[in-house]
Amino acid sequence: xxxxxxxxxxxxxxxxxxxxxxxxxxxxxxxxxxxxxxxxxxxxxxxxxxxxxxxxxxxxxxxxxxxxxxxxxxxxxxxxxxxxxxxxxxxxxxxxxxxxxxxxxxxxxxxxxxxxxxxxxxxxxxxxxxxxxxxxxxxxxxxxxxxxxxxxxxxxxxxxxxxxxxxxxxxxxxxxxxxxxxxxxxxxxxxxxxxxxxxxxxxxxxxxxxxxxxxxxxxxxxxxxxxxxxxxxxxxxxxxxxxxxxxxxxxxxxxxxxxxxxxxxxxxxxxxxxxxxxxxxxxxxxxxxxxxxxxxxxxxxxxxxxxxxxxxxxxx
Amino acid sequence: xxxxxxxxxxxxxxxxxxxxxxxxxxxxxxxxxxxxxxxxxxxxxxxxxxxxxxxxxxxxxxxxxxxxxxxxxxxxxxxxxxxxxxxxxxxxxxxxxxxxxxxxxxxxxxxxxxxxxxxxxxxxxxxxxxxxxxxxxxxxxxxxxxxxxxxxxxxxxxxxxxxxxxxxxxxxxxxxxxxxxxxxxxxxxxxxxxxxxxxxxxxxxxxxxxxxxxxxxxxxxxxxxxxxxxxxxxxxxxxxxxxxxxxxxxxxxxxxxxxxxxxxxxxxxxxxxxxxxxxxxxxxxxxxxxxxxxxxxxxxxxxxxxxxxxxxxxxxxxxxxxxxxxxxxxxxxxxxxxxxxxxxxxxxxxxxxxxxxxxxxxxxxxxxxxxxxxxxxxxxxxxxxxxxxxxxxxxxxxxxxxxxxxxxxxxxxxxxxxxxxxxxxxxxxxxxxxxxxxxxxxxxxxxxxxxxxxxxxxxxxxxxxxxxxxxxxxxxxxxxxxxxxxxxxxxxxxxxxxxxxxxxxxxxxxxxxxxxxxxxxxxxxxxxxxxxxxxxxxxxxxxxxxxxxxxxxxxxxxxxxxxxxxxxxx
Numbered sequence: 001x002x003x004x005x006x007x008x009x010x011x012x013x014x015x016x017x018x019x020x021x022x023x024x025x026x027x028x029x030x031x032x033x034x035x036x037x038x039x040x041x042x043x044x045x046x047x048x049x050x051x052x053x054x055x056x057x058x059x060x061x062x063x064x065x066x067x068x069x070x071x072x073x074x075x076x077x078x079x080x081x082x083x084x085x086x087x088x089x090x091x092x093x094x095x096x097x098x099x100x101x102x103x104x105x106x107x108x109x110x111x112x113x114x115x116x117x118x119x120x121x122x123x124x125x126x127x128x129x130x131x132x133x134x135x136x137x138x139x140x141x142x143x144x145x146x147x148x149x150x151x152x153x154x155x156x157x158x159x160x161x162x163x164x165x166x167x168x169x170x171x172x173x174x175x176x177x178x179x180x181x182x183x184x185x186x187x188x189x190x191x192x193x194x195x196x197x198x199x200x201x202x203x204x205x206x207x208x209x210x211x212x213x214x215x216x217x218x219x220x221x222x223x224x225x226x227x228x229x230x231x232x233x234x235x236x237x238x239x240x241x242x243x244x245x246x247x248x249x250x251x252x253x254x255x256x257x258x259x260x261x262x263x264x265x266x267x268x269x270x271x272x273x274x275x276x277x278x279x280x281x282x283x284x285x286x287x288x289x290x291x292x293x294x295x296x297x298x299x300x301x302x303x304x305x306x307x308x309x310x311x312x313x314x315x316x
Numbered sequence: 317x318x319x320x321x322x323x324x325x326x327x328x329x330x331x332x333x334x335x336x337x338x339x340x341x342x343x344x345x346x347x348x349x350x351x352x353x354x355x356x357x358x359x360x361x362x363x364x365x366x367x368x369x370x371x372x373x374x375x376x377x378x379x380x381x382x383x384x385x386x387x388x389x390x391x392x393x394x395x396x397x398x399x400x401x402x403x404x405x406x407x408x409x410x411x412x413x414x415x416x417x418x419x420x421x422x423x424x425x426x427x428x429x430x431x432x433x434x435x436x437x438x439x440x441x442x443x444x445x446x447x448x449x450x451x452x453x454x455x456x457x458x459x460x461x462x463x464x465x466x467x468x469x470x471x472x473x474x475x476x477x478x479x480x481x482x483x484x485x486x487x488x489x490x491x492x493x494x495x496x497x498x499x500x501x502x503x504x505x506x507x508x509x510x511x512x513x514x515x516x517x518x519x520x521x522x523x524x525x526x527x528x529x530x531x532x533x534x535x536x537x538x539x540x541x542x543x544x545x546x547x548x549x550x551x552x553x554x555x556x557x558x559x560x561x562x563x564x565x566x567x568x569x570x571x572x573x574x575x576x577x578x579x580x581x582x583x584x585x586x587x588x589x590x591x592x593x594x595x596x597x598x599x600x601x602x603x604x605x606x607x608x609x610x611x612x613x614x615x616x617x618x619x620x621x622x623x624x625x626x627x628x629x630x631x632x633x634x635x636x637x638x639x640x641x642x643x644x645x646x647x648x649x650x651x652x653x654x655x656x657x658x659x660x661x662x663x664x665x666x667x668x669x670x671x672x673x674x675x676x677x678x679x680x681x682x683x684x685x686x687x688x689x690x691x692x693x694x695x696x697x698x699x700x701x702x703x704x705x706x707x708x709x710x711x712x713x714x715x716x717x718x719x720x721x722x723x724x725x726x727x728x729x730x731x732x733x734x735x736x737x738x739x740x741x742x743x744x745x746x747x748x749x750x751x752x753x754x755x756x757x758x759x760x761x762x763x764x765x766x767x768x769x770x771x772x773x774x775x776x777x778x779x780x781x782x783x784x785x786x787x788x789x790x791x792x793x794x795x796x797x798x799x800x801x802x803x804x805x806x807x808x809x810x811x812x813x814x815x816x817x818x819x820x821x822x823x824x825x826x827x828x829x830x831x832x833x834x835x836x837x838x839x840x841x842x843x844x845x846x847x848x849x850x851x852x853x854x855x856x857x858x859x860x861x862x863x864x865x866x867x868x869x870x871x872x873x874x875x876x877x878x879x880x881x882x883x884x885x886x
Binding site for chain 2: 094130131132134135137138139157158159160162195196197214216217219220221249250251252253254255
């Protein structure tokens with residue numbers, strides 16, 4: 001397992017910071033070109049790894065995550081020294097990693113390490129699951145992996161949600177978990193999955209795990225509700241885990257035949273770019289496009305991810 | 317009036333043991349909760365297995381007890397040798413009663429006149445006879461009165477939730493209102509207190525139970541009876557104490573040695589006596605009522621009383637236990653009457669099935685289940701979703717406070733078999749997880765007059781999203797409907813596949829309707845009752861029935877057998 005060393009991080013930060021500073025001075029176009037892309041897609045190009053080879057799969061997930069992050073300028077571009085970071089994986093279901101119901105634990109653990117290496121004071125990992133939290137946290141493997149990587153595991157306390165003004169088009173207020181919004185950075189880190197209504201559950205739907213209340217009612221108007229919560233959350237960094245994806249019976253299945261391997265991790269500062277990349281990955285269904293279109297109309301990002309010139313990495 | 321300085325260390329040793337046992341009981345209670353990766357161990361059963369009444373009742377009713385329950389024979393042996401030391405030293409309910417009675421005497425003052433033995437103390441023996449007669453005919457109502465089961469049930473469903481409610485909602489109220497003077501917020505105090513309780517005392521999400529108020533009221537009643545007389549419950553009512561009393565009429569080793577020449581008949585020993593066992597001058601010692609608490613010995617100013625260990629052949633005068641032939645017979649007849657009263661309902665005769673009586677997975681066939689269940693509430697305590705609730709009358713009076721799943725409150729977690737693993741009498745069988753997943757406890761039904769895509773022209777599908785069954789028991793069909801303004805739109809309408817539905821109820825829990833869900837689970841199709849299976853599951857496509865026979869290829873495919881419970885029980 002390769003580590004993103006502190007020295008790497010310092011060099012990178014210096015380079016990027018310098019580049020940005022120079023670019024801002026104006027008239028230095030050649031330097032501005034060094035600004036890292038807003039999006040990167042890391043795909044495994046090494047020897048195929050068997051589903052059963054969990055060690056190799058884990059090290060692949062680590063490499064994919066590290067290199068994708070590095071390609072968008074390193075975690076230091078998003079995390080400042082002393083920051084408190086909340087990593088919001090999909091950790092909603094009582095499903096082991098093989099069944100692709102939750103974010104890959106190695107992807108989450110790598111993000112934790114990268115944040116800590118980038119100087120984060122605390123990295124918190126938590127979700128508002130759809131089943132008993134202790135089951136979902138443990139079975140997903142994320143609790144153990146993230147804790148091991150140095151994160152603080154937070155069990156959301158149902159008594160500590162607070163009504164907040166979303167000021168959305170549709171939702172004026174809703175119960176949100178204060179500890180999440182009080183952090184300096186929320187890294188939205190879902191797994192790409194099929195879903196019965198939207199056909200795809202990705203970054204935007206992952207935000208359903210920061211709210212409480214009768215959130216199930218959102219399913220009657222998902223594009224509008226997800227647009228409102230996304231606007232409220234002001235996404236800065238999204239990481240899409242597509243090491244495994246769920247192709248049917250989503251958002252949680254108990255059959256291996258619904259799981260496919262894509263061996264991919266994609267990172268973007270633009271949530272809609274990543275969202276539409278994920279929609280494509282899951283078969284490009286119109287229901288999923290509706291959500292992205294609604295959010296794009298609200299000006300939350302650029303769904304034409306190819307226009308962002310994402311850096312495509314072949315990781316070995 | 318003070319009883320003066322103690323003349324013996326006996327009471328102090330006894331108090332230490334009592335406190336230790338009560339602390340152990342509470343510690344085990346708190347630790348018996350859902351913990352991922354921690355299999356429940358037998359420690360949570362210690363007090364149940366030490367209790368001979370539970371052993372006797374469960375054995376009489378079902379002729380089957382877990383091996384560990386034989387631990388109660390140790391209690392019986394100890395009682396034969398030393399009398400009711402279980403009541404005086406071990407029983408946590410006894411300790412609570414003892415403490416409240418002591419508190420009463422501290423506040424009100426110790427009565428001047430010694431309380432005499434009362435014939436009403438026989439009540440507990442008659443109650444025991446009623447319960448044992450019923451048990452012999454297959455009705456296990458032991459747990460309703462058994463002190464360990466009663467205390468556990470009351471703690472689980474009432475005392476603990478009430479405590480947690482008070483701490484959590486109190487501090488949550490402060491948190492939400494956030495009162496402050498300038499930069500000084502009240503939450504600076506309340507939040508650390510709240511977090512301390514949450515992280516070190518409660519350790520699990522708060523539970524709430526239907527009918528918990530009644531259980532709390534009964535428990536409070538038992539505790540408050542100590543204000544009438546200390547240890548009221550233990551003296552007059554406790555059937556476990558009665559059972560031990562039968563074995564303690566003439567302890568083989570323990571003797572209360574009285575030196576009448578030193579006694580000035582002051583009566584202090586009788587005033588301090590916890591069991592009204594007539595330790596003092598004039599009457600023979602009633603060993604069957606004595607808790608061996610050592611109070612009499614320690615309060616005697618002249619050391620006229622001593623507990624001694626003597627060989628069985630050294631006899632000293634002991635009062636016999638005369639229950640009266642007529643009254644004993646009457647109690648037995650009372651037990652029979654209770655038996656018939658319980659069995660009169662159509663449900664008890666398996667002529668009808670209560671739709672709301674969804675038993676936890678692994679629960680035996682209803683009669684057998686009730687023969688073993690001791691109404692203790694352990695399964696409800698460990699249920700991670702709070703879905704297991706005490707019945708009131710869904711299982712008849714016979715099955716009051718037994719567990720049932722109430723899916724609107726909580727569902728049966730697909731990857732969980734804790735209730736079966738923790739049941740002290742295996743009324744709920746300890747099924748391996750893979751087997752448990754194949755047990756049907758009910759069947760979901762869609763109420764199309766409420767279900768949103770049927771009745772209100774929009775999508776929802778929350779039920780389908782949450783369904784954990786392999787391949788999903790709930791599926792959505794794209795259906796064209798005509799809206800109010802005449803437009804044709806497509807909505808996804810959910811349907812239930814009875815071949816796949818196991819009745820876990822997560823659909824009902826998660827349905828956006830918070831009052832009455834639009835998809836509801838009833839006990840229909842439960843594996844344990846062939847008589848309650850309206851749908852021939854496992855036959856798949858009806859056209860293929862002739863070739864496949866019931867439970868053919870389709871049954872193999874789903875892993876769910878149509879009729880037969882996978883563990884051989886009907």
